[in-house]
Amino acid sequence: xxxxxxxxxxxxxxxxxxxxxxxxxxxxxxxxxxxxxxxxxxxxxxxxxxxxxxxxxxxxxxxxxxxxxxxxxxxxxxxxxxxxxxxxxxxxxxxxxxxxxxxxxxxxxxxxx
Amino acid sequence: xxxxxxxxxxxxxxxxxxxxxxxxxxxxxxxxxxxxxxxxxxxxxxxxxxxxxxxxxxxxxxxxxxxxxxxxxxxxxxxxxxxxxxxxxxxxxxxxxxxxxxxxxxxxxxxxxxxxxxxxxxxxxxxxxxxxxxxxxxxxxxxxxxxxxxxxxxxxxxxxxxxxxxxxxxxxxxxxxxxxxxxxxxxxxxxxxxxxxxxxxxxxxxxxxxxxxxxxxxxxxxxxxxxxxxxxxxxxxxxxxxxxxxxxxxxxxxxxxxxxxxxxxxxxxxxxxxxxxxxxxxxxxxxxxxxxxxxxxxxxxxxxxxxxxxxxxxxxxxxxxxxxxxxxxxxxxxxxxxxxxxxxxxxxxxxxxxxxxxxxxxxxxxxxxxxxxxxxxxxxxxxxxxxxxxxxxxxxxxxxxxxxxxxxxxxxxxxxxxxxxxxxxxxxxxxxxxxxxxxxxxxxxxxxxxxxxxxxxxxxxxxxxxxxxxxxxxxxxxxxxxxxxxxxxxxxxxxxxxxxxxxxxxxxxxxxxxxxxxxxxxxxxxxxxxxxxxxxxxxxxxxxxxxxxxxxxxxxxxxxxxxxxxxxxxxxxxxxxxxxxxxxxxxxxxxxxxxxx
Amino acid sequence: xxxxxxxxxxxxxxxxxxxxxxxxxxxxxxxxxxxxxxxxxxxxxxxxxxxxxxxxxxxxxxxxxxxxxxxxxxxxxxxxxxxxxxxxxxxxxxxxxxxxxxxxxxxxxxxxxxxxxxxxxxxxxxxxxxxxxxxxxxxxxxxxxxxxxxxxxxxxxxxxxxxxxxxxxxxxxxxxxxxxxxxxxxxx
Numbered sequence: 023x024x025x026x027x028x029x030x031x032x033x034x035x036x037x038x039x040x041x042x043x044x045x046x047x048x049x050x051x052x053x054x055x056x057x058x059x060x061x062x063x064x065x066x067x068x069x070x071x072x073x074x075x076x077x078x079x080x081x082x083x084x085x086x087x088x089x090x091x092x093x094x095x096x097x098x099x100x101x102x103x104x105x106x107x108x109x110x111x112x113x114x115x116x117x118x119x120x121x122x123x124x125x126x127x128x129x130x131x132x133x134x135x
Numbered sequence: 136x137x138x139x140x141x142x143x144x145x146x147x148x149x150x151x152x153x154x155x156x157x158x159x160x161x162x163x164x165x166x167x168x169x170x171x172x173x174x175x176x177x178x179x180x181x182x183x184x185x186x187x188x189x190x191x192x193x194x195x196x197x198x199x200x201x202x203x204x205x206x207x208x209x210x211x212x213x214x215x216x217x218x219x220x221x222x223x224x225x226x227x228x229x230x231x232x233x234x235x236x237x238x239x240x241x242x243x244x245x246x247x248x249x250x251x252x253x254x255x256x257x258x259x260x261x262x263x264x265x266x267x268x269x270x271x272x273x274x275x276x277x278x279x280x281x282x283x284x285x286x287x288x289x290x291x292x293x294x295x296x297x298x299x300x301x302x303x304x305x306x307x308x309x310x311x312x313x314x315x316x317x318x319x320x321x322x323x324x325x326x327x328x329x330x331x332x333x334x335x336x337x338x339x340x341x342x343x344x345x346x347x348x349x350x351x352x353x354x355x356x357x358x359x360x361x362x363x364x365x366x367x368x369x370x371x372x373x374x375x376x377x378x379x380x381x382x383x384x385x386x387x388x389x390x391x392x393x394x395x396x397x398x399x400x401x402x403x404x405x406x407x408x409x410x411x412x413x414x415x416x417x418x419x420x421x422x423x424x425x426x427x428x429x430x431x432x433x434x435x436x437x438x439x440x441x442x443x444x445x446x447x448x449x450x451x452x453x454x455x456x457x458x459x460x461x462x463x464x465x466x467x468x469x470x471x472x473x474x475x476x477x478x479x480x481x482x483x484x485x486x487x488x489x490x491x492x493x494x495x496x497x498x499x500x501x502x503x504x505x506x507x508x509x510x511x512x513x514x515x516x517x518x519x520x521x522x523x524x525x526x527x528x529x530x531x532x533x534x535x536x537x538x539x540x541x542x543x544x545x546x547x548x549x550x551x552x553x554x555x556x557x558x559x560x561x562x563x564x565x566x567x568x569x570x571x572x573x574x575x576x577x578x579x580x581x582x583x584x585x586x587x588x589x590x591x592x593x594x595x596x597x598x599x600x601x602x603x604x605x606x607x608x609x610x611x612x613x614x615x616x617x618x619x620x621x622x623x624x625x626x627x628x629x630x631x632x633x634x635x636x637x638x639x640x641x642x643x644x645x646x647x648x649x650x651x652x653x654x655x656x657x658x659x660x661x662x663x664x665x666x667x668x669x670x671x672x673x674x675x676x677x678x679x680x681x682x683x684x685x686x687x688x689x690x691x692x693x694x695x696x697x698x699x700x701x702x703x704x705x706x707x708x709x710x711x712x713x714x715x716x717x718x719x720x721x722x723x724x725x726x727x728x729x730x731x732x
Numbered sequence: 733x734x735x736x737x738x739x740x741x742x743x744x745x746x747x748x749x750x751x752x753x754x755x756x757x758x759x760x761x762x763x764x765x766x767x768x769x770x771x772x773x774x775x776x777x778x779x780x781x782x783x784x785x786x787x788x789x790x791x792x793x794x795x796x797x798x799x800x801x802x803x804x805x806x807x808x809x810x811x812x813x814x815x816x817x818x819x820x821x822x823x824x825x826x827x828x829x830x831x832x833x834x835x836x837x838x839x840x841x842x843x844x845x846x847x848x849x850x851x852x853x854x855x856x857x858x859x860x861x862x863x864x865x866x867x868x869x870x871x872x873x874x875x876x877x878x879x880x881x882x883x884x885x886x887x888x889x890x891x892x893x894x895x896x897x898x899x900x901x902x903x904x905x906x907x908x909x910x911x912x913x914x915x916x917x918x919x920x
Contacts, residue, residue, distance in 0.1 A: 049783060076908050339753045391851055410851040
């Protein structure tokens, strides 16, 4: 039992170190002259890596039970549906962008009626 | 068949030493209790009181709609000059009544009664658990709900009165609204926190505390309905909480999450950065509020299934089909919110997608309703009071569901949107539908909670009076709505020529509402009178099969003397060859004598 | 009857009540991530916010996650003293995080950045504010388990360890949210 915990602690230290390194990397990468799409991708990949480290080791998800996975799967499904909401909110503006050459001015004007 | 392997495991798991009944103070026992039964009853009574209050608001509105501009009789003078000078209702007050009627009925009335009340009281008993998994959390959930209710109630007394932007609180109207709206948001945050805590508790309890042998496919349908409901609450409510926080920020911190650029209010440009999206609020709100419809209806279906099986003396037809349908319904309910927004200019692609999902979700609903109907076929029906209510639920929910289909299709919705048809439709689901089932549930489990039966005669008067009156209220609304009469009209729609033909129905509906209120008096008297003077009954007065009827009535703290074990499915009625027409889930031997009635 | 499966795991689900409960709670919290809405204009966070302070804060919060997991491991190794040491660090780092956050807010107010200035700043203040509320909640819970709650160690070690594990899961979740918030708000 105690041996088991010792092994865990060694893992925690390594994960903690990795997270610290990745934080520095995130900041450094942000100074590189990437375009916005690439910058978003890189930043999110790093964040996702850090996140999965935390979830897998600190939260012990890697050795968790089926019922927890099922819960999280359900959440994931639901979360994807949820992401549609901002998209849908955005979709109702798409028409304006297509029909109105200058997106800002007419929108402000139409609001004044 | 008895399940032996799980029975052994029972002995190990339920190593419950009888917790002595230490004398607890009145406060610990009845007010700040952690016992799921007490909390369930607290929820139920608070919910019923709020239902009565919300109904009262509606009766005031119905007066204004039926007799626009006439002073309100009896209580008109008590409302105060800022609400109804000389007893004549102000438009602002009418708006408050409308918004608060919706909020109170849904969030403070039906949900607490159906989920908090029945869920808390019945669910642990039905799965043979000693209590909820987290009793203190359960108490916190009730008090958070109570606080939310107090805040909502108090909002009537702040300057400008209660929230008046409709129960949907659409932005930007709600962002400009008076102080009442802030309190509405704060109240909602309390209520959502409460149902969040409650739903975690329900799910854990159902998954973890089932009696040995009670596999998922042996759960009573009521438990399934509550489980799916809890998942809906768990996942659908937090987005509204997030949205509520955003609207609160818009109102208090001057942000513009829901305010577009260049907004003009009262002939002056609104001082805010703009750049937000008004539609976002509607998406967020309906993302909660559509699953919320199923939160309102699923527990009712569960109650009806229990009562039908018990009073037809036969198993619920197609148990597995029911379970799969209710789970599918839960999933689908997350992708059907947008029919509420067909007229917002959302775009036709979006409308097509959502009208498809809406048509799909009607399939499991119809399957459930059909299965419940088929249950009646060939049964030897006992027309008890709970059964009358359960029987009434079926056609009422049928009307409510079918009238919803035209609203889910974008073309007819153009005509029907925001008319009285919509009001008629969802009230048929929630009022004659859910409320009938909930009343049935109260009559059905009242003996379990108190050890006494409610009066049969008064129950029948209550049923027939309510059943007729409630249809007089809502059926004409469908007619008015189809004729094009808009909702939310302070003068009841008088100002529009096109309503002239259907205007006379306003008075009919209002009288129906007051008659409905009159028949509730029988229920109120019956409820309180039966607590003290009802006919005494034993543990299983309805000769039912599920585990809650194994506990004494009323069950003591800890519920069961010995840990129950489930040996068979929940609805073993009229088993061929059995000595009685019912075999309880906890009977080890199917040939054994049933528990004493 | 006592409530079963408070400590021991139910055979068919392999879980105790608390663990299932806390994971469900975290599942519901996921929807707050939704608060990252679309603002019409999204400035480069670097130009508006103080990146070094944010980066330091990220490190501080990750550090507190590490100490939290160490506290839990100490209980597993049967040492209450070491648990208290690590738990104190966890709380201390969380408070440090809040102090730095306070300086950041102050700095933003000084240069005239308020929630009503733009939707980007509105999102920044709302999200970091809600995150801070979660931190405060975590600090309160952790302080309870450091102080009065730790009495349970003498009566029921297993249940106390479970409780600390659940508190830890919550704490890592708060850390996790920040791991995503930091690049999204500060760097993009």
